[in-house]
Amino acid sequence: MDQISNPALLEQAERAxxxxxxxxxxxxxxxNDALGYISESILNSKESILEANVKDLEAASAAKMPPTQMxxxxxxxxxxxSMALGVRDVQKLPEIxxxxxxxxxxxxxxxxxxxxxxxxxxxxxxxxxxxxxxDAAALCLKSANATMxxxxxxxxxxxxxxxxxxADSLEKAGLPRDAVSLVKDTRRESAIDxxxxxxFIDCLIPRGGKSLIRAIKENATVPYIVDGDGxxxxxxxQHADLKMASSIVVNAKCQRPGxxxxxxxxxxxxxxxxxxxxxxxxxxxxxEVRGDERTLEYYPGSVLATxxxxxxxxxxxxxxxKVVDSIEEATAHIQRYGSGHSEAIVTSDIxxxxxxxxxxDSAAVLVNASTxxxxxxxxxxxxxxxxSTQKLHARGPMGxxxxxxxxxxxxxxxxxx
Amino acid sequence: MDQISNPALLEQAERAxxxxxxxxxxxxxxxNDALGYISESILNSKESILEANVKDLEAASAAKMPPTQMxxxxxxxxxxxSMALGVRDVQKLPEIxxxxxxxxxxxxxxxxxxxxxxxxxxxxxxxxxxxxxxDAAALCLKSANATMxxxxxxxxxxxxxxxxxxADSLEKAGLPRDAVSLVKDTRRESAIDxxxxxxFIDCLIPRGGKSLIRAIKENATVPYIVDGDGxxxxxxxQHADLKMASSIVVNAKCQRPGxxxxxxxxxxxxxxxxxxxxxxxxxxxxxEVRGDERTLEYYPGSVLATxxxxxxxxxxxxxxxKVVDSIEEATAHIQRYGSGHSEAIVTSDIxxxxxxxxxxDSAAVLVNASTxxxxxxxxxxxxxxxxSTQKLHARGPMGxxxxxxxxxxxxxxxxxx
Numbered sequence: 001m002d003q004i005s006n007p008a009l010l011e012q013a014e015r016a017x018x019x020x021x022x023x024x025x026x027x028x029x030x031x032n033d034a035l036g037y038i039s040e041s042i043l044n045s046k047e048s049i050l051e052a053n054v055k056d057l058e059a060a061s062a063a064k065m066p067p068t069q070m071x072x073x074x075x076x077x078x079x080x081x082s083m084a085l086g087v088r089d090v091q092k093l094p095e096i097x098x099x100x101x102x103x104x105x106x107x108x109x110x111x112x113x114x115x116x117x118x119x120x121x122x123x124x125x126x127x128x129x130x131x132x133x134x135d136a137a138a139l140c141l142k143s144a145n146a147t148m149x150x151x152x153x154x155x156x157x158x159x160x161x162x163x164x165x166x167a168d169s170l171e172k173a174g175l176p177r178d179a180v181s182l183v184k185d186t187r188r189e190s191a192i193d194x195x196x197x198x199x200f201i202d203c204l205i206p207r208g209g210k211s212l213i214r215a216i217k218e219n220a221t222v223p224y225i226v227d228g229d230g231x232x233x234x235x236x237x238q239h240a241d242l243k244m245a246s247s248i249v250v251n252a253k254c255q256r257p258g259x260x261x262x263x264x265x266x267x268x269x270x271x272x273x274x275x276x277x278x279x280x281x282x283x284x285x286x287x288e289v290r291g292d293e294r295t296l297e298y299y300p301g302s303v304l305a306t307x308x309x310x311x312x313x314x315x316x317x318x319x320x321x322k323v324v325d326s327i328e329e330a331t332a333h334i335q336r337y338g339s340g341h342s343e344a345i346v347t348s349d350i351x352x353x354x355x356x357x358x359x360x361d362s363a364a365v366l367v368n369a370s371t372x373x374x375x376x377x378x379x380x381x382x383x384x385x386x387x388s389t390q391k392l393h394a395r396g397p398m399g400x401x402x403x404x405x406x407x408x409x410x411x412x413x414x415x416x417x
Numbered sequence: 418m419d420q421i422s423n424p425a426l427l428e429q430a431e432r433a434x435x436x437x438x439x440x441x442x443x444x445x446x447x448x449n450d451a452l453g454y455i456s457e458s459i460l461n462s463k464e465s466i467l468e469a470n471v472k473d474l475e476a477a478s479a480a481k482m483p484p485t486q487m488x489x490x491x492x493x494x495x496x497x498x499s500m501a502l503g504v505r506d507v508q509k510l511p512e513i514x515x516x517x518x519x520x521x522x523x524x525x526x527x528x529x530x531x532x533x534x535x536x537x538x539x540x541x542x543x544x545x546x547x548x549x550x551x552d553a554a555a556l557c558l559k560s561a562n563a564t565m566x567x568x569x570x571x572x573x574x575x576x577x578x579x580x581x582x583x584a585d586s587l588e589k590a591g592l593p594r595d596a597v598s599l600v601k602d603t604r605r606e607s608a609i610d611x612x613x614x615x616x617f618i619d620c621l622i623p624r625g626g627k628s629l630i631r632a633i634k635e636n637a638t639v640p641y642i643v644d645g646d647g648x649x650x651x652x653x654x655q656h657a658d659l660k661m662a663s664s665i666v667v668n669a670k671c672q673r674p675g676x677x678x679x680x681x682x683x684x685x686x687x688x689x690x691x692x693x694x695x696x697x698x699x700x701x702x703x704x705e706v707r708g709d710e711r712t713l714e715y716y717p718g719s720v721l722a723t724x725x726x727x728x729x730x731x732x733x734x735x736x737x738x739k740v741v742d743s744i745e746e747a748t749a750h751i752q753r754y755g756s757g758h759s760e761a762i763v764t765s766d767i768x769x770x771x772x773x774x775x776x777x778d779s780a781a782v783l784v785n786a787s788t789x790x791x792x793x794x795x796x797x798x799x800x801x802x803x804x805s806t807q808k809l810h811a812r813g814p815m816g817x818x819x820x821x822x823x824x825x826x827x828x829x830x831x832x833x834x
Contacts, residue, residue, distance in 0.1 A: 021752065021776075021778070024775075024776070024778055025775045025776050104797060106795070106796070106797055110786055110790060110795075112796050112797065117778065119808050119809075120778065120808065198634070202808050202809075203808065203809055217615070217638045218638070221634045221635070223807055223808070223809045225809070241831070244830075244831035247831060247833055248831060248833055250833075251833035251834060252833075255833070255834050335438065346831075353828075357826055358441075358442045359438075359441070359442050361438070361441050361534065361537065361824075362824070363824055363825065364824065364825035364826075364827060365824070365825070365826055365827070366826075366827045366828070366829070367826075367827070367828045367829065368828065368829045368830055368831050368832075369527055369827055369828070369829030369831070369832045369833075370832065370833045370834055372833070372834045373527060373827060373829075373832065373834065374825065374827070378523070378834070379523070379529050379825065379827070380521060380523055380529060390640055391536050391537065391619050391620065391640070391822040392536075392619075392620055392640045392642070392809060392810040392822070393809040393810040395822050395823060395824055395825075396824060396825045397825075405808040405809070405812050406812060407778075407779070407780055407781065407782070407812055407813060408780065408781035408782070408791065408796065408812075408813045408814075409774055409781075409782055409783075409784075410781060410782070410783045410784070410786055410790060410791070410796070411770075411783070411784045411785065411786070412783070412784065412785045412786030412790075413661075413785055414658070414661035414664060414665060414763075414785050414786070415785075415786045415787065415790065416664055416665055416667075416668035416669075416672070416786075416787045416789070417668060417672050417787055417789045417790065417795070
């Protein structure tokens with residue numbers, strides 16, 4: 001704290017922390033009221049949100065922002081509808097705060113319970129998608145956390161317009177406006193200060209690329225959850241249903257190549273390699289194949305894969321391929337190159353499936369299903385704040401539960417040691 | 418990784434990581450065999466452990482180590498017995514690895530399970546108690562984690578003797594010797610390198626003081642769990658049974674003043690302050706009282722408390738005391754000065770108890786019980802690897818569960834998105 005020379009940020013953090021204490025003892029009814037008001041006010045304020053967004057788009061265009069980034073920044077009526085619907089969906093999720101996870105009685109009569117409580121103040125650092133502002137604020141509010149949002153400078157006006165609506169809605173529900181606040185200083189130095197708000201931010205969740213994660217590991221003094229790379233593998237076993245395998249590989253690679261749960265690497269058992277690779281025909285769906293020498297034999301048009309290729313999360317229509325002699329070689333390859341996100345096996349054989357699950361240490365392992373299901377919505381969490389590739393606190397898709405913690409409540413009749 | 422210029426440490430980390438993969442797919446039977454051998458061999462090797470300990474003690478004595486530290490470093494036959502028994506107790510704990518926490522079926526037929534798995538490689542940094550070596554190694558092994566232990570240089574020979582016995586026992590059980598290893602380079606710089614073994618250490622657990630925690634926050638790039646201060650409070654409500662309150666305060670302050678769950682601060686409601694403080698007589702048990710002006714009125718011999726006193730974890734027979742006009746003032750005082758460890762209320766009134774629990778955000782809140790129960794053994798975990806004052810991953814006493822993580826196992830019949 002003493003190392004932060006940013007009085008405005010500190011003052012904002014103090015207000016946010018105070019608000020987090022009000023949320024800590026708030027009821028779900030009040031929080032759900034606020035979520036309803038937020039959803040309504042987003043729908044009713046399309047024009048002012050779009051006006052603010054135009055300011056950001058004009059500045060971005062003047063600064064020659066690349067088209068894909070411009071697209072992320074852009075809001076339109078439909079995207080605003082879906083922001084409002086997203087908040088409404090979060091409102092309707094089952095309550096989680098206050099739930100008793102487990103409890104027991106000690107021999108001395110003490111009653112021990114572990115109760116789910118909010119983290120407190122959650123910090124989010126994100127890039128230029130304005131919808132993250134309402135999505136993240138809604139999930140944090142549902143789980144009784146206050147939020148400090150640090151969006152990118154390029155989305156500043158859009159984020160501010162959305163945050164103002166949220167603050168008004170909080171006030172209308174009787175909650176502090178400061179329970180959701182936007183960091184107004186978007187210089188790079190202030191991001192570092194943000195990561196060092198020790199004693200204020202209880203959990204920092206970055207939603208950005210490698211350089212942001214690096215900056216956090218090097219600078220953060222607050223606890224954080226890393227949303228890391230997904231170098232996801234699919235292993236086609238010698239006992240696989242090859243038609244099923246083909247459908248899973250095409251889906252995992254092509255349905256949305258730019259996301260972390262898309263497949264980046266295919267491993268094929270040598271006994272089925274020729275037959276499977278001949279039927280796969282990824283070229284027909286525009287996928288470039290980079291394979292080892294045996295792949296090249298069976299898959300015309302593929303290029304020789306480098307070490308680097310096997311280690312790369314392409315996020316594009318490119319797939320690295322390796323032919324192996326055994327399932328042990330497959331899991332060893334995954335250990336070496338995988339990022340611990342999601343790995344799938346396609347097999348009809350129980351012992352292959354069991355071996356794979358027992359030897360692949362990833363956040364998610366799948367048997368006969370596409371890696372694309374490793375997602376908060378798809379696993380049934382209703383919403384997602386990110387996908388953790390670290391092992392502490394939360395691993396894999398993070399829903400509301402990842403925004404909470406368990407604390408002990410111990411009741412007695414005067415027991416002493 | 419590329420920032421570590423310590424080839425021996427890196428090489429050791431690589432071996433430990435490989436061993437962690439063997440443990441990941443090991444059976445509980447084999448791990449329990451190893452724990453049994455460790456316990457036996459500690460008992461059977463008292464002489465060699467004591468010989469090694471004498472070397473450390475002689476060096477410490479020559480270096481004029483303070484007596485309390487010397488006492489922590491010292492082993493004797495009884496302490497070695499209790500190390501061996503500790504390992505045996507861990508062996509007998511219920512298994513946790515592989516347990517299915519929950520599971521459900523998605524509308525598309527996918528079966529989603531969350532399964533408890535080890536963290537992988539756990540790093541422990543600790544000071545000069547040699548018993549931590551076997552305690553920590555046993556808990557990690559029980560939960561199928563590999564361990565890299567970095568003890569203090571002053572306990573080097575003792576730790577090495579114990580680690581050698583552990584390695585032999587691992588080998589005897591058919592597990593890799595590297596599953597538990599001691600860092601041999603005990604220079605300060607190597608501690609920093611140890612905290613930056615990114616990609617190797619999955620969780621770092623420091624067992625030490627403030628300066629160690631500070632060094633970790635500033636330097637660690639691996640995930641860690643902070644075992645922080647315990648500035649624990651007891652609030653005596655206006656509706657308290659004052660005899661019970663007195664017994665709890667004396668126990669929480671005096672039973673073992675040097676530990677983190679000892680009480681450091683007493684808050685008394687004004688309506689019972691005179692009566693309670695007159696009957697408390699902490700001077701009879703050697704406790705120095707530092708109170709506010711109202712305390713001074715009712716408690717002869719107390720000295721005026723400073724702001725600093727209220728913020729201090731004394732770890733000694735000193736207690737700060739404050740008289741308040743309301744329970745709201747009590748919880749506000751705790752918010753301001755507490756460290757989020759453990760706070761207790763003594764009251765006979767349900768609404769006071771509920772208000773306290775709902776407004777105090779600490780790892781543990783207690784109603785009518787001593788803060789000294791916030792301990793892994795006392796809450797029923799059978800053993801403890803530390804007490805977390807952070808909110809992520811583990812909060813409060815940490816048993817075996819804190820050494821594991823939940824991962825997703827998703828099974829289907831070829832589902833795609």
